Amino acid sequence: MSICSVNAWSAPGAPVIAWMPTEYTEGTAIPVNWNMWWGENGTSWVLTSNNSQVCAGDLTPNGNNAQMANCTISASAGTHQLQVVLSNAAGSSASAVKTVNVLSGNGTPPDPQPIPDPEFVEAPAKPVIAWMDTNQSAGDITVSWNMWWGVNGSSWTLESNGSEVCNNTLTVNGNNAQHGSCTVNFAKGSYDLQVLLTNAAGSTASDIKSISVGDAGGGVVGSSETPLPTDYSSPGLRRHKPYSNTTNSVVGAYFVEWGIYGRNYQPAQIPASNLTHLLYGFIPICGPNQSLQEANPSGYSALLQSCQGKQDFEVTVHDQYAALDKLYPGDNDAQDYKGVFNQLRRIKLANPDLVIVPSVGGWTLSDPFYYLDNAANRKVFVDSMVEFLKTYTFFDGVDIDWEYPGGGGANADLGKESDGETYVTLMQDLRIALDTLESETGRQYQLTSAVGVSPAKISQVDYAQASPYMDYIFAMSYDYYGAWSEDLGHHAGLYPTASAIHEGFSGDETVTNLLAAGVPAHKLAVGVAMYGRGWKGVSNMTSQDPFSGKGGGPISLTMNNGHWEAGVVDYFRIVQEMLGGDPNSSGVNGWSAGYDDSAKAPYVWKPSTGELITYENGKSAKTKAEYVRQRGLAGTFSWEIDADNGDILNAVHEGLGHPQE
Structure with missing residues (x-):
């Protein structure tokens, strides 16, 4: 059956040229994609460069549904103004102009183009x-x-x-x-x-x-519009001191939803004015979540309840009480929502330049990402992410924590070679959606991602393709070693030791590998751990160095005051219990403190029991921040803010060269 005619009641909806870099080198193929998200359909389209047609195509109308097309062009050195015109029998609609600069083969920028005198042939663009x-x-x-x-x-x-x-x-x-x-x-x-x-x-x-x-x-509506400033005189702020971020470096930290319970760490304790990025962990995706079901049955039940009435692959809140219902001082029932989300809204009012983003995924919530190779699933996810940002307007973008493309995450049955391609496509789709949302709201939305750092995980993703869509890439330069294995090593070391068991398991090697994989230095942030990882029963040492032995499983500590997962110890607890409250002490209670100057990493060791903890402290964090400056990287981020007593974040600012206020 052929289509003989199309009855168009009005000109097509306006097309939008998708995000693309603003600079290319002469001779490079330039892909141009456009979308018309909703509206009267077109029957044909053209792409012009400096008002000359360079591509064209026919389209099959489908009601008011989205239309899209693409083509690849080459352009001579100079400035090129690209515009898409979508047409039907009733008329034409043009996209906004997208300007790209094409550099000559030797990298010389084009001559600046003169600004034409205004000719008011049409009304202004929409403010x-x-x-x-x-x-x-x-x-x-x-x-x-x-x-x-x-x-x-x-x-x-x-x-x-x-x-x-x-x-x-x-x-x-x-x-x-x-x-x-x-x-x-x-x-x-x-x-x-x-x-x-x-x-x-x-x-x-x-x-x-x-x-x-x-x-x-x-x-x-009560406290929802009352700013929540950082009070560094409050005991809840521990040892945090205020700093001025004079280098405009990224200083990020993750705040976890469940921290308000056992840790009793509330949003008012966040040193928000010392941060550029606050990442909220975690926002789940409805649908297949076997990893969560096995690791946390009660958390899985809460997610199923939150997902009632939603499609698979829509985002949702995980713990509705924590996020939306918990009453904080000043809250009342007239507010549209309460809980941690309202506290974050108030923090945003007090710190308008702070970028607050929901982090989607995490270790036990990454299963749905593996199904986003399906375009329909991916569209549901992206559309729901946009609606989430429209609903909770204090958020400033999206952080994707897919652990991990290609496999190796909590669910051993998930992971395939094409995951890296899915990751790139997901970043592209999110960037397009965020750009469209920016045009509606007048705000800017950032797209970030926490990424795996072992050589095997880095190789799964073409970061040269993905990074143009992203604002920052957060390298999780920690968890190199842990009690899941008997292999001993520094879990967040900056450099490898001469006896390192695994190649690529250090911060410096990770940075080198990610830069080589195509991540721009100015988009790369290095991870700082605010916790330690420990083994019990270390044995078979070949020297006085405890790392020359083998671990006997995760360290066993009483479940109080900051121990929440087998083999993991919060930094503040290490200082309190193993160092007697002084981070520079030689150790107490049978513990001996050490610092590996080759790895730039501290540890505590209890010879009588064979217990060993590798962690980060102020000294290693400051060194890591100094390294970030030396290599011209974007900055640092930390997992997770409730485990720090202030020592580590203070040291990050010192290492970045920021003066104390």
Whole structure:
């Protein structure tokens, strides 16, 4: 059956050119992908470069469903403005212009292009009101907007409930971005805000942003709009000291949902102003989760309850009480949600530059990733991730913790050679979705990923393909050795020792391997462990060095004050119980403290029982941070913040060269 005609009621929905690098070298094939997510379909499309057609194709309409296509072009050195035009019988719609620079073969940048004089043949591109909390206190409120690319305006106005409340003129600058802001005094009430961008050809309005304004100092929903600043004088902050991040290095840390229980570590204890990235672990994916079922049956039951009414491969919250329902001081039932999520919302208000991202996956929650090679499953996941960010607006992106593409994770039955390709495609799809969400909200969303660091795991992923879609890659440069094996070694050592059992099991080797695999140095963050790993019954030593022996299983410690998994000991407990409260002591209670200067790694050893713990301390963390600066890397991140007494994060800042405030 052939299609003879198409009745189009209106021109097609606007196409969007997918994310792509902004620079290429002459002679390089340049892939260009575009999508039209929803709207009247087109029957044909063309791609132009500097207004000249370079690709074209026909399309089969399918109602209002998404359309997409791609082609590969080559371009001479210079600046190229790419645009997709989607057409049907009723007309055409054009994408925003995507500008790429093609460098000459010797890497010489193209000559700068002159900015044309404005010719107001069409109204300006659509402005977007920047992210703002939708619940505000009465008083001065700043409203900002952006127009990322397109026809410029010569003036703009902000309207509240249809009445103008401020305006200003603009300097026209080709098709480059424009932005503005103003501060308005709002009384208690509800307001629909809209920005109009205007030139001689007309005006274009933003989407409406609705806000609720409550009593001054009180707000309409209690603590949800009250900032939660870091109080370094609080005993809950342990030994943390405030630092100024003068190098703009990444300083990240994971905060775990379950830490609010046995560890009694609450969000107010997070040294948020000392961080650039706060990663919330973990957000699960509905569907096949055998690893969780076997490791944590009660956690699996909670996940099944949270997934009721959801599709497989949608994200959800795991512990609804912890995330959304737990009452913290100042909370009340009028809030849209309470719990840790509201605490994070308040932390964001106090630290607007802090990037807070939900980390999806983790050791026992990675099973669903292996099924995302199916495009339909992947779309459900990506779409649900976008909805999650729209619902919990304090989050600033997505962190993917797939342990691990290719296998070797909690479920020994999962893992295949094509997982690396799935990982790259997943990053591409997430980047496209986040870029589209950015155009709707005016915010920026980061895409990060925690990655395996052994040579075998690094080889599973083509990071040269994946990294262009990602903001940062967090190398989990710890857990090189542990009590799952009798092999002894430093679990977070920076350098290999002369007697190292496994090649590639050190921070320096990991960094070298990831850089060689295509990860840009400025996107690579090195992991700092805030815990130790230990063995019992170490025997068969060939020297006084305990690492010359063999381990006899995970260390056995009483289950209190920071011991939560066999063979794992929190840093603060090592300091309290093995070092007598002084991280620089030689050891107490039969423990002897040591430091391997070749590996840049500390350990404690109890000869009478054959117990050995390898860990990180302030000295090793500072050295690792200094290494990060020397190699021009993005920064550091830590697992996990509740295990530190402040020593390690303080030392990271010292190593990065940050002055104490």
